[in-house]
Every structure is written in C-alpha cells, then in structure tokens.
Amino acid sequence: MAGILDTVNQRTQLVGQNRLELLMFRLGSKQRFGINVFKVREVLQCPPLTALPKRKTSIRGVAHIRGQTLSVIDLRQAMGGRPTEDVSNCFVIITEYNRSVQGFLVHSVDRIVNCNWENIQPPPKGAGRFSYLTAVTEVDGEMVELLDVEKILDEISPANATTSPDTLAGTENLQTNRILLVADDSSVARGQIKRALAPLGIPMELVKDGREGLEYLRDIASQCERSITEKVCLLISDVEMPEMDGYTLTAEVKADPKMKDLQVILHTSLSGVFNQAMVTRVGANKFIAKFNPDELANAVKECLMIEAG
CATH class of the missing domain: 2.40.50.180 (CheA-289, Domain 4)
Structure with a gap:
C-alpha cells in the first residue's frame, strides 16, 4: 500500500x-x-x-x-x-x-x-x-x-471561531458598506468564517463553490463603472471546491480588467510548499491555513489597510 x-x-x-x-x-x-x-x-x-x-x-x-x-x-x-x-x-x-x-x-x-x-x-x-x-x-x-x-x-473537537478583543481593537476604522465575499464548499467552514469576521462589521456574502463565486462577482462587476472594488472589498476563498477550485477562481478574477484589483485571501485546510508557490502563480494576495480566527481577521484587516493606502 x-x-x-x-x-x-x-x-x-x-x-x-x-x-x-x-x-x-x-x-x-x-x-x-x-x-x-x-x-x-x-x-x-x-x-x-x-x-x-x-x-x-x-x-x-x-x-x-x-x-x-x-x-x-x-x-x-x-x-x-x-x-x-x-x-x-x-x-x-x-x-x-x-x-x-x-x-x-x-x-x-x-x-x-x-x-x-x-x-x-x-x-x-x-x-x-x-x-x-x-x-x-x-x-x-x-x-x-x-x-x-x-x-x-x-x-469531534469543535474549532474556536471567536476573535480576540486584541484583534478587534481599532477595526472600527475599517468598517465599510462594501461586501466581503466568502467561497467555501463546507457549511461548517462558512459558519466558522462568519462567526470570526462578523465582529469586524463588514457585510458578508457566502457562496458554496468557486463557480458560484465567479458568477456572483461577474454580476457585481457588470454594475460597476470602473472596478468591482467599488462594491466588493475582499474575496476569501477555499481551494478545494466542486466545479471550480479556489486557484482557478483567483486566476479568473485577476484576469478580468474590472476585477483584477480585488484582493484575494486563499483560506484552506490544505498545506504544503506547493500552495505557497500557487499563491504567486495565480495572483492571490495571501494564503492562510484553516482555522485560526485571529489570523484570518488580521489578514482581512491588513488587506483592507493596504487597499486604503
């Protein structure tokens, strides 16, 4: 074997x-x-x-x-x-x-x-x-x-999805009406992400795979004059998903002129050096292994701060 x-x-x-x-x-x-x-x-x-x-x-x-x-x-x-x-x-x-x-x-x-x-x-x-x-x-x-x-x-062993007070400090300056999109095929993972990031006060939309996520983003992009970042602030995507994986979703987003400026965090239970290499290859901004609520929330904060200059 x-x-x-x-x-x-x-x-x-x-x-x-x-x-x-x-x-x-x-x-x-x-x-x-x-x-x-x-x-x-x-x-x-x-x-x-x-x-x-x-x-x-x-x-x-x-x-x-x-x-x-x-x-x-x-x-x-x-x-x-x-x-x-x-x-x-x-x-x-x-x-x-x-x-x-x-x-x-x-x-x-x-x-x-x-x-x-x-x-x-x-x-x-x-x-x-x-x-x-x-x-x-x-x-x-x-x-x-x-x-x-x-x-x-x-x-068997429930994961902690509570974001610490230290991580939440100062996040009131990052609150926005723009949407944070989460693509993950696991209902448990979607729930964990939602509980971890809800205290940030950012509206979230959750979809169950990469294909659905891409269709959602393309629909929003068609309503934007110049860039999807007018209405969407960030994409958090799992890697393993039916119909379209997170790497392909990221590559599609970065190849679209209206979506190329959207920051992407790949958030996955996969691990290994090859994932780090793929982050660069498909143009993702960050790769985070599941599941640490503080690390995820800090990554979101960092991405929004970078975008805000």
Whole structure:
C-alpha cells in the first residue's frame, strides 16, 4: 500500500489547473469515497491502537507512528454508521487538515484517480449520510462521495471561531458598506468564517463553490463603472471546491480588467510548499491555513489597510 503514494510529490502540477487527484477508499460497503491526495501523508495497515478514557466513541484510540502520536477516527462511525468491528484488517489514512494530523480508519483503499473539478458536483439534497458530503463525482460509472472532513472533525473537537478583543481593537476604522465575499464548499467552514469576521462589521456574502463565486462577482462587476472594488472589498476563498477550485477562481478574477484589483485571501485546510508557490502563480494576495480566527481577521484587516493606502 505504501507504493500508492510514492509519486504524490510529482503530481503538484495538477494544482491550479482546476484538477485534483482522489485517493478512493471504502467503509465496509460497495460505496466508494474520495479524499484529495494532497491531504494524505501516508496509508498503512492499521497499527495497534491504545484506547483513551473519556474519548469520543468514534475515536478508536491513538497510534504511535514514526515518532508521532495521533488519534485514529473510525470514519464510518463518525458519520453515524456502526463501529468497525475488526480493525486488524483495516487501513489508516493519515491526513493533515486544519493544522492537525489525524488518522482515519477505513475498511479498504482502492486507488488514485485523476479528476477535473468541473466534473465534481455538489451533493444531492437529502438527509442521512449526504449531510457529511461536500461533493460527488463519477468514476467507472459509479458515484464517488467526497466527505466534509471539516464537519466530521468539528463534531469531534469543535474549532474556536471567536476573535480576540486584541484583534478587534481599532477595526472600527475599517468598517465599510462594501461586501466581503466568502467561497467555501463546507457549511461548517462558512459558519466558522462568519462567526470570526462578523465582529469586524463588514457585510458578508457566502457562496458554496468557486463557480458560484465567479458568477456572483461577474454580476457585481457588470454594475460597476470602473472596478468591482467599488462594491466588493475582499474575496476569501477555499481551494478545494466542486466545479471550480479556489486557484482557478483567483486566476479568473485577476484576469478580468474590472476585477483584477480585488484582493484575494486563499483560506484552506490544505498545506504544503506547493500552495505557497500557487499563491504567486495565480495572483492571490495571501494564503492562510484553516482555522485560526485571529489570523484570518488580521489578514482581512491588513488587506483592507493596504487597499486604503
């Protein structure tokens, strides 16, 4: 299984081309799920787990892997399913989300597939497990579900979305009637951003993907005489989103004469050097890893101060 990720570092050229690669896996049924390869550190046979007292039931225990102790989450149970019975024949996908490393217990791992974000669609509306999805796509004639990992992690250990008083000091001078646009496919992430930035007193519009964000901006730009900055002060965009990723959204914004002056903050659970390089490549003004409310609010303050001269 180790060989399945050997060439991950060679795949970074897909980033910024509205493409991604998914590592597909199963949770004990025929249904296949997918996770972005860039969030995966390693895949290995489930190691011995040490149970913790007073733990969330979906945390099966902790594992000691390469000198690091990390929690192993039973992904099926975290989504409301029954606990995985025999973990000895299962796999652990070690991932990095929102500045933390954790393992996800899965029944089996399939393979890596190359996808285009345009072919990844928002999930169908409904109850049950669909509430844990951010997107779906089709591979080999079958639906593959992309999980809202941020929601799963937030249910296990809720993130702090409260901005500190020190960060808010002096923000009354930055208040504006112009709109701050947020594009993120995770409902949990949108809620966190809204709670963190609401004290700044800036009106916000929230959309669920890059395509919707671009359409919104183009509509606003058509109403502006010279620049969209007359009505929109800032764009905060996730990177991973169905239909259009954040890099492509940023590139489209910067290529439009009426939108090129709009400042863009890329705010994502992805991490790594390749993201920093892409900030420059697509013209984004900042890149921030999720989720720190003070860091995000300070970035917004800095962008508005720069714009104001």
